Amino acid sequence: MSELFHVGLTVKNLERSVAFYREVVGMQETEWKMMNVRSEQFDTLTNNPGAELKVAHLTLGPFMLQLIEYAAKGGVTLDLHHNNVGSPHLCIYVPDVEAKLKEVQQRGDVVITSGLVQIAPNMRSFYTEDPDGVPVEFLQRTDTK
Numbered sequence: 001m002s003e004l005f006h007v008g009l010t011v012k013n014l015e016r017s018v019a020f021y022r023e024v025v026g027m028q029e030t031e032w033k034m035m036n037v038r039s040e041q042f043d044t045l046t047n048n049p050g051a052e053l054k055v056a057h058l059t060l061g062p063f064m065l066q067l068i069e070y071a072a073k074g075g076v077t078l079d080l081h082h083n084n085v086g087s088p089h090l091c092i093y094v095p096d097v098e099a100k101l102k103e104v105q106q107r108g109d110v111v112i113t114s115g116l117v118q119i120a121p122n123m124r125s126f127y128t129e130d131p132d133g134v135p136v137e138f139l140q141r142t143d144t145k
Contacts, residue, residue, distance in 0.1 A: 006064040014069035027058035080133045089135035097140035
């Protein structure tokens with residue numbers, strides 16, 4: 001039976017992105033970290049000869065996020081706006097979305113791209129961006145009674 005192993009995001013600065021996902025999102029960094037990785041096998045797998053990578057893995061519950069910084073042979077920065085085909089976003093459940101919004105606002109170093117919105121009768125959320133512009137949503141399921 002197939003199952004999801006991880007979702008990977010390419011980032012500009014691994015340390016900055018790890019800090020965001022650890023401190024803002026609440027993920028845990030695993031011991032599975034690789035720095036300055038070069039291999040013929042990876043070159044073949046990705047069709048990107050000469051690539052050099054820095055990689056970190058973070059978890060939130062059973063979900064694993066792989067962050068990859070290309071130290072050599074990186075590509076272009078994509079336009080990550082919601083309506084662009086292929087643009088990802090991450091959605092994080094939180095028990096109190098108002099408290100999370102206040103926490104993020106108080107940091108002062110995170111781009112908040114929406115206010116708090118009741119998106120369905122039982123869901124409220126707001127959006128931020130990670131350091132590279134990937135949309136990150138914080139969502140609370142609310143009581144519909």
